Amino acid sequence: MTQPDARNRRRQSLQIRRARKNDRPAIWQIFRAVVATGDTYVFDPKISRAKALTYWLSPEARCYVAVSDQELVGTYILKQNQPGLGSHVANAGFMVAPSAQGRGVGRAMAKHCLQEATRLGYRAMQFNFVVATNKTALRLWEDLGFKIVGRLPGAFRHAQDGFVDVYVMYRRLNRVV
Amino acid sequence: MTQPDARNRRRQSLQIRRARKNDRPAIWQIFRAVVATGDTYVFDPKISRAKALTYWLSPEARCYVAVSDQELVGTYILKQNQPGLGSHVANAGFMVAPSAQGRGVGRAMAKHCLQEATRLGYRAMQFNFVVATNKTALRLWEDLGFKIVGRLPGAFRHAQDGFVDVYVMYRRLNRVV
Numbered sequence: 001m002t003q004p005d006a007r008n009r010r011r012q013s014l015q016i017r018r019a020r021k022n023d024r025p026a027i028w029q030i031f032r033a034v035v036a037t038g039d040t041y042v043f044d045p046k047i048s049r050a051k052a053l054t055y056w057l058s059p060e061a062r063c064y065v066a067v068s069d070q071e072l073v074g075t076y077i078l079k080q081n082q083p084g085l086g087s088h089v090a091n092a093g094f095m096v097a098p099s100a101q102g103r104g105v106g107r108a109m110a111k112h113c114l115q116e117a118t119r120l121g122y123r124a125m126q127f128n129f130v131v132a133t134n135k136t137a138l139r140l141w142e143d144l145g146f147k148i149v150g151r152l153p154g155a156f157r158h159a160q161d162g163f164v165d166v167y168v169m170y171r172r173l174n175r176v177v
Numbered sequence: 178m179t180q181p182d183a184r185n186r187r188r189q190s191l192q193i194r195r196a197r198k199n200d201r202p203a204i205w206q207i208f209r210a211v212v213a214t215g216d217t218y219v220f221d222p223k224i225s226r227a228k229a230l231t232y233w234l235s236p237e238a239r240c241y242v243a244v245s246d247q248e249l250v251g252t253y254i255l256k257q258n259q260p261g262l263g264s265h266v267a268n269a270g271f272m273v274a275p276s277a278q279g280r281g282v283g284r285a286m287a288k289h290c291l292q293e294a295t296r297l298g299y300r301a302m303q304f305n306f307v308v309a310t311n312k313t314a315l316r317l318w319e320d321l322g323f324k325i326v327g328r329l330p331g332a333f334r335h336a337q338d339g340f341v342d343v344y345v346m347y348r349r350l351n352r353v354v
Contacts, residue, residue, distance in 0.1 A: 044261035082306060084221035085334045086343075123340075126329060128305070129259060150327015150345045152303060157262045163300075166263070168327045168345055 014105065016112045019063040019075065026072035027065065028053060034095045038159030040134045041095075045159065056093075064112065066096075066105050073100035076109045078116055081126045090122040090173075106136075110144055118173045125171050131156045132165040146171040191282065193289045196240035196252065203249035204242065205230060211272045215336030217311045218272075222336065233270075239293070243273075243286050250277035253286045255293055258303045267299035267350070283313075287321055295350045302348050308333045309342040323348040 019027065031043075031052045038045040043052070056077055057063055066074035074096040081091035092113050096105045117125055127146065130137055150168030158164045196204065208220075208229045215222040220229070233254055234240055243251035251273040258268035269290050273282045294302055304323065307314055327345030335341045 038262060042259045042261050042263040047261065082219045082332075084219050084224065085215060085336075086219040086306065086332055088334060088340075089329070089332050124329075124331065126332070129263065149329060152266070152301075152326060152345070152347055153349070154301065155259075155263055155266050155303070155347075157265060159262075163265075168329070170329055170332075172330070 013068050014073075014108050015067045016064055016109060017067070019057070019065045023065050023072060023075075024053060024057070027056060027063070027075050030072065030075055030095050030097045031056060033098050039161075040131055040137065042129050042156065062116070064109070064116075066109050068100065068105070073097045073103075074105040074109050076113055078113055078120075081128070088121075088123045090117040090120075090125045091128065092117070092125060107140055107143075110140060114144065114171075114173065122173055124173055127167075127169040129156070130167040130169050131158065132167055133158060133161060138167070141169050141171075144171070190245055191250075191285050192244045193241055193286060194244070196234070196242045200242050200249060200252075201230060201234070204233060204240070204252050207249065207252055207272050207274045208233060210275050216338075217308055217314065219306050219333065241286070241289065241293075243282050245277065245282070250274045250280075251282040251286050253290055255290055255297075258305070265298075265300045267294040267297075267302045268305065269294070269302060284317055284321075287317060291321065291348075291350065299350055301350055304344075304346040306333070307344040307346050308335065309344055310335060310338060315344070318346050318348075321348070 028049050035041045035043045035047060036045050061077040061079035063075065063077050065072050074094070076092055076094045078090060078092045080087045081089045094106055094109055114125065127141065130141065146169040148167045149170040152166040152168065154163035155166040156164050205226050212218045212220045212224060213222050233252070238254040238256035240252065240254050242249050251271070253269055253271045255267060255269045257264045258266045271283055271286055291302065304318065307318065323346040325344045326347040329343040329345065331340035332343040333341050
């Protein structure tokens with residue numbers, strides 16, 4: 001167990017900012033490592049660098065990075081979940097470098113993301129694809145006020161467990177976190 | 178009320194086939210008319226022709242049209258709902274020309290779509306955005322074996338009713354319809 005003091009020091013040193021062009025190599029390293037296990041994200045574990053970065057750095061999404069001691073330890077994207085008459089609901093995706101997991105990086109990015117989404121005028125945030133076996137994510141989203149509003153039977157082809165369920169999670173944004 | 182015999186004659190004359198390049202003007206006419214009311218589809222009611230056709234005729238989707246007496250009366254698209262490890266679940270969207278509504282065109286396209294999705298090896302079909310006030314669609318999807326598996330509070334900005342709920346609907350594809 002990391003002591004609370006150590007955790008706080010680490011969190012205090014965490015800076016979250018918009019991604020820049022020269023973050024691309026580090027974002028790809030994180031993306032590749034996170035999807036490689038095939039147990040939490042829908043992306044093909046063998047996705048190419050080009051496809052991954054085209055998706056993550058799409059002009060329709062805002063991309064952020066979390067930096068600790070000048071090292072990029074996480075990244076997230078924030079975008080509309082739907083166009084037009086559904087564009088008041090945000091969607092987001094989060095990735096933490098495997099070497100930085102368990103340090104609160106995901107939680108810090110999620111709080112930052114909820115604040116950004118609120119600031120940008122979104123009325124709610126929706127996650128379309130939370131794999132039911134991903135207990136860490138489920139706990140975090142529930143901690144942050146998300147509710148399970150849907151269950152998709154067998155919608156994820158888990159690398160180890162085969163077809164597992166997926167949750168749709170939702171949270172209104174009527175206050176700053 | 179249309180008499181059963183008349184309905185059958187109309188349905189018998191309905192042909193459903195893959196879209197061709199020269200169907201584009203008719204597809205756009207249907208798309209424009211269907212989204213203009215802002216009460217069922219998420220697309221901006223004032224979407225441009227280019228944006229609409231880029232979405233509907235995306236290389237990642239298969240587009241079909243329903244033709245009755247040489248007139249294009251409906252169109253649907255069939256695609257993966259997610260990439261990679263979620264690509265075994267299909268997604269589809271349906272549009273019927275306002276002048277042809279109430280004649281079973283939507284139902285005929287939906288059955289065709291379920292058969293196509295089954296043939297292509299999909300294991301399930303998911304609708305991400307069924308507006309709760311769209312009773313015609315809800316009744317049709319439930320008739321065809323779809324279940325409401327999720328509810329998104331206020332996720333649709335309805336042109337008349339303001340923020341209304343949206344359903345996520347899902348159906349396994351283990352048999353031919």
